[in-house]
Amino acid sequence: MSNNKHESFFNDVYDVVRLIPTGRVTSYGAIAKYLSIGRAARMVGWAMNAAHGQNPPVPAQRVVNRNGMLTGKHHFKTPYEMEELLQLEGINVINDRVVNFETIFWDPNEELSL
DNA sequence: TTCCTGACTCCAG
DNA sequence: CCTGGAGCCAGGA
Numbered sequence A: 001m002s003n004n005k006h007e008s009f010f011n012d013v014y015d016v017v018r019l020i021p022t023g024r025v026t027s028y029g030a031i032a033k034y035l036s037i038g039r040a041a042r043m044v045g046w047a048m049n050a051a052h053g054q055n056p057p058v059p060a061q062r063v064v065n066r067n068g069m070l071t072g073k074h075h076f077k078t079p080y081e082m083e084e085l086l087q088l089e090g091i092n093v094i095n096d097r098v099v100n101f102e103t104i105f106w107d108p109n110e111e112l113s114l
Numbered sequence B: 001t002t003c004c005t006g007a008c009t010c011c012a013g
Numbered sequence C: 001c002c003t004g005g006a007g008c009c010a011g012g013a
Helices: A006-018 A028-034 A041-049 A081-088
Strands: none
Touching: A006 A028, A006 A041, A028 A041
16 A cells, blocks of 8 residues: 555555455444554545545445444435445345344455455 | 534443 | 443544
8 A cells, every 4th residue: 555644545445445345345443443543434434435436436335334334325426325236236235234244244454464 | 723523433321 | 222422633614
């Protein structure tokens, strides 16, 4: 990943998100921890806010909060898009929450070797 | 410059 | 189990 400060921070986040396998999800906090910014999980969400229109695309729908809830759904084109994208990838969502979250959770801190 | 607001988490009651 | 406060840090007013 890059060495620069905040400019590359967004790109670092995007890179990690792009590595999330189809059918899996991770959390803002897990990404923050992986990027060594510890508790600044909000920044990951902030980065997602600017992730629209990136090339290659950033699968922001695969990033949810620590409980598997789709807290960012309102930031998509429509409030249903996030859920729909996940369903297309085989991820079930009920009541704004990822079903079987614990099982399909993908932790960059474990899946990616530092 | 100060104040406020988050696509978050953790911890104390 | 639920609620509130604090930490986090970048931007906008």
